[in-house]
Amino acid sequence: MTSPLIRIEGLYQLFGKNPQTHMHLVKAGKTKDEILAETGHTLGLKDINLEIQQGEIFVIMGLSGSGKSTLIRHFNRLIDPTEGRVIVEDEDIMELDAKSLRNFRQKKMSMVFQRFGLLPHYTVQENVAFGLRAQGVGKEEREKKAKQWLEDVGLAGYENQYPAQLSGGQQQRVGLARALCTDAEILLMDEAFSALDPLIRSEMQDQLMALQDRLHKTIVFITHDLDEALRIGDRIAILRDGELVQVGQPADILLHPADDYVEKFVRDVNRARALTVETVMKPPTHRIDAKTINDALAHMRSAKSGYAFYVNDEGYQGFVSEENLAKVAKEKGKEPLCEDYYEDSFVISPETPLEEVIPQTLDHDHPLPVVNEAGELTGELSRDDLVQVLTHTPTSDAAGNDDASEDEGTAKGTSKEPPAA
Amino acid sequence: MTSPLIRIEGLYQLFGKNPQTHMHLVKAGKTKDEILAETGHTLGLKDINLEIQQGEIFVIMGLSGSGKSTLIRHFNRLIDPTEGRVIVEDEDIMELDAKSLRNFRQKKMSMVFQRFGLLPHYTVQENVAFGLRAQGVGKEEREKKAKQWLEDVGLAGYENQYPAQLSGGQQQRVGLARALCTDAEILLMDEAFSALDPLIRSEMQDQLMALQDRLHKTIVFITHDLDEALRIGDRIAILRDGELVQVGQPADILLHPADDYVEKFVRDVNRARALTVETVMKPPTHRIDAKTINDALAHMRSAKSGYAFYVNDEGYQGFVSEENLAKVAKEKGKEPLCEDYYEDSFVISPETPLEEVIPQTLDHDHPLPVVNEAGELTGELSRDDLVQVLTHTPTSDAAGNDDASEDEGTAKGTSKEPPAA
Amino acid sequence: MSWLTEFPQLSRRDLLTLRQTLDEGYRSFSRSYGEAIENFFDPLLAFLVWFENLLVEAPWWVVIAAILGITHYAARSIKLTVGVGISLFLVGFFGMWEDTMSTLSIITVCTLISIALGIPMGILMARSHRAQSIITPVLDIMQTMPAFVYLIPVVMLLGIGKIPGLIAVIIYAIPPVIRLTNLGIRLVDKEVLEAADAYGVTPMQRLFNVQLPLAMPNIMAGINQTIMMALAMVVIASMIGVSGLGQPVLRSITNQYFTLGILNGAAIVVLAIIFDRVSQSYAKRSQRYMRSGS
Amino acid sequence: MSWLTEFPQLSRRDLLTLRQTLDEGYRSFSRSYGEAIENFFDPLLAFLVWFENLLVEAPWWVVIAAILGITHYAARSIKLTVGVGISLFLVGFFGMWEDTMSTLSIITVCTLISIALGIPMGILMARSHRAQSIITPVLDIMQTMPAFVYLIPVVMLLGIGKIPGLIAVIIYAIPPVIRLTNLGIRLVDKEVLEAADAYGVTPMQRLFNVQLPLAMPNIMAGINQTIMMALAMVVIASMIGVSGLGQPVLRSITNQYFTLGILNGAAIVVLAIIFDRVSQSYAKRSQRYMRSGS
Amino acid sequence: DCGRVTISNMNWNSAALMASIDQLILNEGFGCDAELVPGDTMPTGTSMVEKGEPDIAPEMWSNSMKDALDRGVEEGRLRYAGRSLSDGGEEGFWVPEYLVEEYPELATIEGVKKHVDMFEHPEDPDKSMFMGCPAGWNCQITARNLYNALNLEDAGFDLVDPGSGAGLAGSIAKSYERKEPWFGYYWAPTAVLGRYPMVKVDFGSGIDEEHYINCISKEECLDPEPTMYPPSPVWTVTTESFASEAPEAYDYLTKRAFTNDQMNELLAWMEQNQADGEFAAFHFLENYESIWTEWVSDDVADKVRDAL
């Protein structure tokens, strides 16, 4: 692994008048609430250690008040930590002098603020161009660019309005355009889409991902929307009361939550959309590489399954069923398996979201083969697997109905008996 | 129907210096963008007509900038309309004098602001008690109540902090507590949960619904989260560019969007969670009220279905299959159908979200009976129905796979051929 | 054409007649009503005299103790209290105790009256554009019409002494607090006000619970300026019979005793700084929320 | 014990020696350096004289036209321009044209210098608590140390005339703009500043693009007060030989010509209102965003 | 029996001294309750005419507000109790002593005109400065008329308005400290002339009192002729009500007067000690008994003496 772009080491943040004098309480492991009650100081962050790689979209989640905004503010040193180091490109940004810090902020990072932070006395366009202005870009160029970005966020026509004349979501988009306009390498986005409606939001997500694809920007993204996190995030970090409880890839977190907190956190997600086939498929147990029909039949019989996925050196070839092969086995048992005997079956690709393969999977009694771009059979997806994943039982092994109803406190109608006689 | 609690009639809002002089453009049907480009005036609302019933949770949705906040601000007359009337309990609030308006705002309505609107010089607790203070409630009582509500929104311990010391979501919860603390009949909530994480958000939703159940408050709720809207809303209104495009019940909107805009809007929702069985079940075509086993068999045969739901005067009785009945028909063909011949089958209730019945529905080859609380068979839910609804084809009749992939621009893996040979 | 270079003026004779008529008019007005107006102010005069005597005649250490007490109560700052104590002592040590107390008494009253009248005026101004456009030029007049112009008419009406002095001081000192109260209220965040309105606050609650607290930094700047102006008028007030530090200043100027002037000027400054620091730290203490910003 | 009732004072003799020594000290200082200091100000004096002559000697209609032009450019309000025109005409009509022009010239210069020095000082103060705690008492001294105290020393140093007048006016008039610039900058919304910082603005950009524009309402209040103070000093300045409207005011007071005093006072007020309205509407015009709040 | 009396305490030394002397004598000798009220000439005079307060103005240069005072007397509101400076004030155009020592001819107006270039004008290098009397004072008229009568303008002088008494004094002080030439109007006895010895310029015309009263002191004097200033009357002024209610005290005031020499001596002492009026009054009562006992009856004098 290359050295990380951003590295956070042992970061503490204690808010209040005399943070230093109370740090020992934090170190002694007192909880946030205890510290607040005892000293009136709020524990913002506690011993955060984190690495963010160049080019990834790193999502930060956590309960309201868990320290997300505080953490992201350290990345460009809008606040100084009580303790700890923030290293960007092997440079400790706590040690930058005023000029280098300025330079760093101009060139390296740009930020979308949770509460927008627009300049009320500038028009929308001037706001968007603000970052460029700070960089000293000429008027004409920055206006052109600002106009372009305004259009991209869907605010063409509002160039000369003032922020106070815009709706909340429009203001947020101005903040977004401002951040994108600077071409900074690292984007810090604090709930950047929270005030947007689903349509514009997904448009913005697409744009962001396209941008990232194209320019390999590093994006630190705070969001409360798990679907969003799972959709755009390469990795997700989860904070609780200022502590980092889990960092991992989306599917990891969804399927192997570190603790109850994380599990609760991810419970309500739309798994069908969040998870890809890859993450839930099983190894292809019904895989055969038999050369002849008889071989294949033998295989199937010994495995006691009525079907199989036929694979040869060139990869996945097709789906065969015992029933049909048996019909021709007598005559052509010795012949090699070939297209003529394959049956119609869906083939799904590992990166597809589950959502898109629900109908096909459910339509078929047998599992569907999962084939990657190289044509290799990488797994199979059965109806049961799908149902199990979709019904909230990430840690339990079997997808029992009871399990599901226990899990969901408000379940109403899953009784086996009619509700009333 | 009783007379509505809130009635909006022909409401127009044009922002700018001389709205009156440009109203003719609005009436002439110019679009928002045209008006902005021509006159610099922003069309906020256009000819809104709306009725909200006592006790309902009325959700307003729409793109960012479509006029939701503007609309909700008219309800308690924070802004005066350019034209039109707002009638609350048969009183035109435009005609209230200062004192009655004050009274009205104190007692009838309370509001959660999109941008929180906290008083920066008051502590969290004082902020929450603010509404009561305006009503003239004594210090002790209002402090007690405020404390209670602060606890309810999860901010116990923060009583003496100032808003600037809180995180965005915490501030929003203070605003929420403030609104709930006043006991007003009507709650106006402008993106009241937008800054909350999913856990606290769903807690707040539960609280809100419990509150509404208990006290029959009328709630006008703006949100960008369709899941939320579908979960808590009794009715949903959708705005576009200041115009009302559709008002209806959640399932209505989901299943019968008025136009492309609405359809796009609702496309991404987690249908499994949003829809209840009721909304997708079919009429019970396999219903029989035969007295004897033979009768039942005859019925099933003529209908060419291998099973049936047996119903008598007392309601739904059980599920029978041709196969099993046929076995006993010879001996006991004349006997009446009774428990002994019923087969194991799930029974689902009409109000259950689809999500919760996915496993059962998928597990069974036959449709499941839907039985309401009175024990009556109201419909049946088949696997196909379910799959069709879950795969985004609200307006088309048949659930074709092609349909689904056309719909979803980014679909990747639904090809019938292996991606690579 | 002469008007090209010479301003077309009222003729000297007309101007003279005009002046004389007005002068005469005012004189007869003051003769007929002066008495009544003077009587009207009698209670205030009595209070002023009583208050001055109280300060001048009470033992000096009682007065110092009282001032320190107020300072400490208002500002809760040991440093400030000690500073005030030392400067008061120095003032006395250089032989200006009595004059300082006289000045302190009248300035205290002037400042309190200015604040008591000024803040409501500022509120009124903030409330309506009409009021603002009427009051603003009046304030301009009050601040720039030289005191010397109205000194004599006021003296004609009320005689020489504390009351005309008080009036002159207030006229000059009140505008800043009015203006800045107005400005402060107008600058209060619209969103916050809207939120308050949505909860149906009464105009009084709106004012006292929202507008004034949030306008406080500006109002305090206004009060600071009002105090400064009041003290700047000490010398002029002494021209019409207000005793205190102004007189030695005037004496120093006619007799060219620089040091005397500077010492007495310094005593005025000491009062100014005490007034100002105490009021400002009191205000700051009541605005804790401002420091807690992120 | 006498100290219980009598303040323990410096003995009369010691005080006398002290005073005499200081007085003598100042005298000898002015003897040795007065000349040099006076010469230092010669260019400024020349400019002041030139500017006054320009205004006084140019045909009156040229001056009025120029003022109206500036007014219109700054405020873009027909109403204001017409009002200014009428009042200037009236001032001339009542025979005060020359004095008004003299006053206008010196006050313009004083105001411009005050603003030019005051805003940077205010910025400095806002930037550091240290600077604030040093500058604040200096401002207190400048505002409350009576002009009379330093008038004579200044005259001894620089003679009577425009320069000492200018200095006295500036000393007195500059504090409000400094104070309110400081306050305005300190009140700028922290969130907005943070956003600007996050984009790596230079200190200059931060100042000119964010802090100053957002502090503008307060700074304008400061400028307004500075203008008012400067005009309030017109009479005092005329006491040390600055020509203009102050002299007729002084004349009127000694001769009890009330009308004369009021007319000349009114001319000062007219100047105040013109200065103020023009600067304020200029400022307001550049703050369009404030009106567009919801 | 004489009751509450208010005495105007003006801010120059001779007036302050007299006010304090009057206060002491009235309090101790006549059993009054006398109180000092600060105030400038104009407000004090106005207040006396219009409001009958304060009761006594110990040193009133009547020329400075002649019309108002005369009207007050006419209307029966004021009384001129007596001259407080028996010789009258001394007015004139002065040059510093050190100049005259260097150029003796400067003691006459012709000499001054000859050295016109010496008196630099601060704002106009082409002209010379003649420092007039502050705006509004009566002496402004006389000084201007004499300036015209002496043709000073033709000689190259510009009449400069010092703005105020303080400005005038300041300009003298400045010139004196730097030993610069100075030429202008002033009067005596004053602390300034006490400290900065000056020489009165002789116009060579003698005193033409009639012309002075009829023309030089009038605003509309068309044809001014040179004349030296006649002595300027300096009065003790009281209100009519005081005069009638406390006749004995009033009687004292009619007698209380200083010669210029006496006053100059006292002023010099005050100047030297930076004394305020009260301190100087004690000094006077203690050391100049022969003067003040003339003003009061013996038993009053005894009372005062006892109180010292």
Ligand SMILES: Nc1ncnc2c1ncn2[C@@H]1O[C@H](COP(=O)(O)OP(=O)(O)OP(=O)(O)O)[C@@H](O)[C@H]1O
């Ligand atoms: N004070 C104002 N002056 C001018 N235009 C305004 C003002 N307030 C709102 N608008 C305009 O009215 C339109 C509707 O704004 P509104 O705030 O109601 O949108 P919204 O539906 O609440 O959007 P969001 O979801 O982003 O909060 C926007 O186009 C906005 O620009």
Ligand SMILES: Nc1ncnc2c1ncn2[C@@H]1O[C@H](COP(=O)(O)OP(=O)(O)OP(=O)(O)O)[C@@H](O)[C@H]1O
């Ligand atoms: N300036 C401050 N002074 C004191 N406490 C603060 C300050 N800023 C943040 N905090 C505290 O730090 C904690 C973390 O705040 P932060 O804003 O980082 O939360 P967050 O995770 O961004 O929450 P949200 O999702 O609600 O925005 C909160 O408990 C908050 O009260």
Ligand SMILES: [Mg+2]
């Ligand atoms: Mg946050």
Ligand SMILES: [Mg+2]
């Ligand atoms: Mg909104």
